[in-house]
Amino acid sequence: MAPGASPVLLLLRAALLLSPVAVSCGAALDDPVGLLRLAKEPEFMDWMVGVRRRIHENPELGYEEFATSELVRRELDAMGISYRHPFAVTGIVATVGTGGPPFLALRADMDALPMQEGMEWEHKSKVPGKMHGCGHDAHVAMLLGSAKILQEHRDELQGTVVLLFQPAEEGGGGAKKMLEAGAVENIEVMFGVHVADIVPIGVVASRPGPIMAGSGFFEAVISGKGGHAALPHHTIDPILAASSVIVSLQQLVSREADPLDSQVVTVGKFRGGGAFNVIPDSVTIGGTFRAFLKESFNQLKQRIEEVIVSQASVQRCSAVVDFMNKDKPFFPPTINNPELHDFFVKVAGEMISTSNVRDRQPLMGAEDFAFYAEAVPRTYYYFVGMLNETRGPQAPHHSPYFTINEDVLPYGAAMQASLVGRYLLEHQHVTAAKEAPHEEL
Template identity: 70%
Template sequence: MLKPFLGCISTRTPIGTVTSRTGPIMAGSGFFEAVISGKGGHAAIPQHTIDPIVSASNVIVSLQHLVSREADPLDSQVVTVGKFQGGGAFNVIPDSVTIGGTFRAFSKESLIQLKQRIKEVIIGQATVQRCSAIVDFSVEKKLFFPVTINSEHLHEHFQSVAGDMLGVRNVKDMQPLMGSEDFSFFTEVVPGYYYFLGMQNDARGKLESSHSPNFTINEDALPYGSALQASLAARAFSSFKWHTLIAYEAMKSCINTGFNTMNLLLLSLPVNLFKWPIL
């Protein structure tokens, strides 16, 4: 059976260390955008307008209540509005405002509930303010990402292989993250495994987040990732008595591509992937 492994670099984890967990490790996510329409006019005579900026502001505040007042505190969820566009002059109330954001959770049921309530809240709050709203969940055809779930069986395999290679003390458990990962499309179909590879070296100073424009790479981490991926593949294949061939091919792939590129892609029976973060 296809068994994918994916390693992602971590700027907060010391080099030579890996972190992971069994079960949900990365949240599922979706995106939304809403156009809230009113009636524009001069800022000096707001009584002649229907202000979509005030309406959108109420919408954003109300969306925050979906997590704080409707979600189970033990069921981690996030609703964030990161886009607010409307108006172009200091003294003009615009005809419409566009807002957009993301919602995240660790179960399909919670994601479905959030999607439904986001639409209801946006349309309902806009109506209260005499505005209308159109909500779109397929913003520029962005995909809904499933929850990334690590197989319990593969977790044991990973801990064994990583422990032998890096030492048990350098294989650590971690808390799940609200970030999303396209690797989840693999784990939704077949058992898979996702982990983080450390590249922080205090001697070289603090590394910025991988989502920062100041992000830099510590290439000293690449040999660790390449060797671990090769070992994960070779050990998995050993049960099929193909380990000699696979270990050779995997290591050759690491040597040819792993040390010289940002993306290490190692495909074998358990599909092994090591890459830099996307989302």
């Protein structure tokens, strides 16, 4: 025995030398730099760009992604990858590998936003009032790129990679419906990725623990008594009541929340009245509330209703509050598994250097990837940067001027393939070491 070498380590080395699968995997799926180089090859890159642009030209809203789903299935058929469809109306669940455990999953969201694209370019949205203003078109192209890489090295996979193409991330709770349809049965580990407008190209960013907030929506109808604006004493003014409600709602965070416990309450809708000289019978307000802790989220929900009803009554009005969680389900916080964070940093560091793996502060935005954490033992969500300041200003997500730096596509495709490939390889090695006979001491 070599000095300092443990029996388990020697047995593991012997298993690697005797296993052609392990050696092959080490030369391919265990080579993050090589996979990135593959994804950057002109032919590979042109194909992903073409997929992304076709999706961008034909955006579809949540649960309406029929053409997008058909495009994905055509590409999977061309690769020889089997899949099941539909899940949650338009969703697809594809598999690459042995068909047996362990099962890992990668996910891309497919839906667009109800907004008019403001940029004029060759592949602008052809559908009035709809555009991919968040990057989901890039996510689909990147996951198909990962699928191509994994399929080319399928004989090296010691387990199964499940590819989820999900509808309705933008408030529709598509992940929840995918879960209800059984899309993640037997999944042990799952990764999700999002392009980032403020993270430089060639950089990835994430953190252990909470990364995205939980969120919910509310709408309230505040009713009074309408009348002529010149005779307010004959009316019960719901606009005044709603104004008092909105001011009081802001105090829930500033005066009731722990300053170290991030929370948000925002009123984004105020609708009522239609004339300068008429006090309406009622007004409608609506908004969102967000928190990282479940207890804080539930407390906010309770207090929002109490404040709206109570403040309306102070102004002699009545109020009915609807939290809309049938149409817009509450999103849990997105919380990253600490062990997967260490694993992510290691793999990403090998691909793009440790200096390009950055910490990301938690965001008050919500992500329905969080639903998967309720069913999958370990999940991890990260951002892949696409900011290139030499291209000029980068418009933010959900802006009509949002654009994709298509140089991000190979980074997303290679990173996803590297994460699942390395995880399966390490799982194989650990299993081999556990199953190998131990020599007597």
